[in-house]
Amino acid sequence: MNLHALRLFCRVAETGSVTRAAEELQMSQPAVTSQIKKLEQEIAVVLLAPKGRGIVLTDAGNQVAISAKRLFSLESEIENYLDHYKSGSAGNLKIVATYLPANFLLPKWIAGYKQLYTDVEVNLTTTNSSKSTEQLLNYQADVAIIGGLAEFHPAIVQKQLFEDDMWFIVHKDHELASCHVNLVDIIHQPFVFREEGSSSREKLLSVCKIKNLNQPKVGLQFNGPNETIRAVLEGYGVTFVSALEVKDYFPRGDLARVFVQDVQLKNPISMCTRRDDILSPQALNFVEMLINVKSKANIGGNQNENDDLHGNGAARTGNGVG
Secondary structure (H helix, E strand, O other): OOHHHHHHHHHHHOOOOOOHHHHHHHHOHHHHHHHHHHHHHHHHOOOEEEHHHHHEOHHHHHHHHHHHHHHHHHHHHHHHHHHHHHHHOOOEEEEEEOHHHHHHHHHHHHHHHHHHHOEEEEEEEEEEHHHHHHHHHOOOOOOEEHHHHOOOOOOEEEEEEEEEEEEEEEOOOOOOOEEEOHHHHHHEEEEEOOOOOOOHHHHHHHHHHHOOOOOOOEEEEEEHHHHHOOOOOHHEEEEEEHHHHHHHHHHOOOOOEEEEEEOOOOOEEEEEEEOOOOHHOOOOOHHHHHHHHHHOOOOOOOHHHHHHHHOOOOOOOOOOOO
């Protein structure tokens, strides 16, 4: 079916006049009439019938006009959606994150993003470092925000947003509360660990290996940071966590630090994307927002580093991050 001719017919049906439709379309009346005649011949159905000096829609013409109006309305809706999608103001954004940024950073960041892009559907998945990387590589996420990992898969480009201190934490009444000790003095304590693959756990085990010390004793193991911290709050063992995870407990005096003098570790928070991959407009807007957050907070980095996030200053339609 000739959609151009159908569009002309639809306009004639809406105005009730070939002459008026031709004027609005800035075409000659004979040209409009000729196109509609060809459409009628194509579909073998009469759409318009003469009535005095004007025209009237046949029964078939009336039904075709109703359907054509819906068709062109849907076309307009699709075009409008695509315009919004290409600008990043509609569509979907899939984020995967480790527990620390998911709980303490991303709620604020996502809220800020949604205020700018209200029609974008944001999906956040929270998991550990290994699974976050896996989901990003398997295209289950557009962007990953990962706490920890010093080394990333070669197919991933990472941009460090900032670093958080790593703390040894115990109950306020623990024998080592607020004490200054060496690592060898604390690894004999029962530790409350996250699951295997978690960044904090791997960091501590690596330090022990480097210092030729025995691995810490695993007293309890949980799959999330809240459960880990709750166990220590109840008076059991030692845990090794990022400061952001426990800072709210200290004004109340519920927890205490153990100052391990020979362990000064940081927990980097990084934004990760797939190398040589073109970011969706939605993901690119989110990445640019985080760059602005980093810049305004003066958290390390410089303009050259920010350019690297866009592929050495590539345009928005280029390869995005990396």
